[in-house]
Amino acid sequence: MTELHLPWLELCVLVPLLGALVVARFREPTDARIYGVTFSIITFVLATCTWLDFIWMRASEAQDRFHLLSRLTGHELLQLDEISAPLLPLAAMLFALTTVATVRSKGRRFSFFWTLITESILLATFSCKTPWLLISLLTLATLPPFFELWTRGRATGMYMCYMTLFVVFMIVGWSVAMAEGGPTAHSHSLYSIIPLLLAVLIRSGIFPFHSWVPDFFDKSSFGSAILFMTPLTGVYAAVRLVVPIAPTEVMQGMGLLSLFTAVYAAGMALVQVEGRRMFSFLFMSHSAMILVGLEMANVQGLTGALCTWISVSLSLTGFGLAMRAVEARFGRLQLTNYLGLYEQMPLLAVCFLLTGVASVGFPGTMGYVGSELLIDGAVGTYPLVGIAMVIATALCGIAVLQVYFVLFTGTRHISSISLRMGLREKIALLTLVILLFAGGVVPQLNIASRHHAAEDLLKDRGILSTPHAFEPWKQWLAPTTAHLPAPKAHPHD
Template sequence: MQELHLPWMELSILIPIIGSVVVTRLENSATARIVSLVACGLTLACATGEWIDFSRLQTFEAHDHWDVIGWIFHHDVFVIDELNAPLLPLAALLCLLTALSTLRTKANRFSFNAMLVSEAVLIATLSCRNAWVIIGLLLAATIPVWMELRSRQRCTRVFTIHMTVFAALLVVGQVLVEFGAVFVGGALLTVAALLRTGIVPLHCWMTDLFEKATFGTALLFVAPMTGAYAVMRLVLPIAPDWALQSIAVVSLITAVYAGCMALVQHEARRFFCYLLLSQSSLVLVGLELATPIGLTGALCVWISVGLSLGGFGLTLRSVEARVGRISMLEFHGLYEHMPTLAALFLLTGLASIGFPGTIGFIGIELLVESAVDVYPWIGMAVVVAAALNGIAILQAYFRIFTGHRHLATFSLRARRSEKIAVLVLSTLIIFGGLYPQWSVASRYHAAIELIRHRKAASSPDSDFHSTDDPGSSHAMIAPPVSLPTSSTEKPQIQAIAVSTAQDPIGDRK
């Protein structure tokens, strides 16, 4: 395994922890906000440097230079590969923009200390490949959220029950897998991952969280989709085909159901929660296809949902910071007071459903393209879910920003920090839509390696061996394992990406 030139991963985990310690000693919320911005900015720089360094190595996986954790435990616990390389800067960017878009008037209500701790745990989770360490980090991520609910004197019953069941399923499932009961253990791990993702009917904790926690905390807990990461690391290598099909069917039902629920919500937070639930479920739909194109589309949707719906949630959070909880039963007419936020609301919302020319278009296109070839009804259901979400987004836009003239006694326009966040998100969303080749190529390589890993693990005669880490959920894959479909699908993916960049709204069929 190759080495990075610097210990990027350990720095990106250590910096938020140091920032959290400093913030704990500060009493001034404005100073705490500045320290948090510095820590999040340095973490983003390290995560981006890690991604660039890894890309220049031209390898599937690498570990830190001067890997202290590896020296201590004699295992490669934190590893960067094709799957998590873009997820790390994406998670760091969401944390930075959340801190940046937090107004000074709301700084007292938002815990920067808990955000930095959660960021360190999140980066560590997305950098990890050891099964038991992933489980421990997934459980640790629930603690800051639970503590915030308690500090706000909100009922924690729903969240506690679901996360306790989640923890029990993870631990028992992994123990059974290691003792050879792969069938039962894999089933328990699958249910645990679906619960964490919020799949119907295990989704009520998510709507409860958005109603009771601060918007920023709920967004950072859900938007990075660590439940999908658990599926990729813990479930995909060992699950039989029927299990992946079950995950995909339940996810497809969730996508359509949540799209319908987003249309009829009376409160903006619940609307956003169902919208996020619907679009994030499409990532797991790609698992059933188990083809390079389908999995590539799912991984592209993962990136686009994290970026676009992360920006959509931050925009809604900024609007809510000015006018309070937003009712969807009446028109608010806020466009004249906040045109910048209105434009970002529409841009990020449409990008999340795959509007042509945005970063979400190529992912949805690849997902539908592959689904129609395998099961036509799945492709139709994906289109229906996207259509329902599109109608819900436009309905929310008209309710919040149009309808009548809103009278305000003070300025509601976006602050400088929010405009910076708007510019960053808009640039990434549009650039990713007009030049999708880099993203598609990266996700295609990750899909190929994931499928090779799965094929090799299921074939007793394949040249496949585990790493030195007995608890690792990743394994080294030897080159002889072949993928019959990859040679024909790779040109197809490249053609789709090129034609999308040249004519984003043209008909390529």
């Protein structure tokens, strides 16, 4: 049976690279877009086949999965597990739909060459568990956005400063971890854990290392910024580099910083007067809530965090593409005056609202079950943390509705030309809307997959699915039941 298996994993990483070489030959954006869309769709098909092959092999308990790199190098450089397997088709879909939705007016500012390079690096990253190779891929992933900013003549100082710190902290942290015995060591010092934690906080835009995210969205092309951020690569770095070796105290510290960021960023999203900055703070709030879920030591909360990871990636990409479609017609969006665009673009308005509310776990969407599991897991372990997460989610929902009202209601916009969505934009946005609601109606597949991944993460951390013990300064987070008196014995016992 081995001969019948194709090297799906290697193919879905290699095809975008080949596509980038083909696209680089074309100077005209129209030709580059055609080949960019073609190769991104082929990559999505290959990534889906990779995922299905993983599911079939797991169900049949077979061990003869074909790896081309293993045959050539003798080392299994790229491999999948329960955590990463669904991330490949997810990432490939985001790239394919963003490329499809790119209209001609955006073609000269959206680099199809660098998009395909970024996609190949991201798919390799999600297929990697070897720490040093993962660090190398995360480093390479920071280069395409830099070259795009540099080509467009935008300032790169802040981006390069934060990304340089991100790379340095990863290298220093893992170098010390290897000196202490590597992943198999029973414990690691803070000299290795703290740099790795700082790297994750920087890449995820967690306070106080968040200022580069709004600046990046402001200076980069909107499509490239969406694809660089919404796959939540920082969360993946945390899963592979920090979670397996970090002690409980460090994980709690990450959780507290992430919790503050979730509420802070949600509040900031409410007061933004520019569309891209609002989107960037909305992204940071959701990213922070997922990191809060990773800190939990129970299967329920961790499953909710992993489910929310997938739903947030889909919904925020759809929300960003809808905002990008409005930008293609009006330029940078200012949220100070009502535009009243509903009559001119009703379908876009509906997609904008549905993807926005799906990001906050609206009932009936894919994010609903994940958000419930995440919040219930937090409340069951740390009641005040659960309350803060509810507040952050509510503020994000209010921010989404506020932007919808500003863009599509409040007045009547008169236009002599049609502002309705084109076929490409309809395909991309309606696909995401259908997936978000299909995942809400039939959530079993996603929940089951993420449940197994959560169990694997808890095994990697070497802990049981029980709440943590707390130091005195963390007692305010402890469950309320910890202070209740023990039940009295029944007199007839």
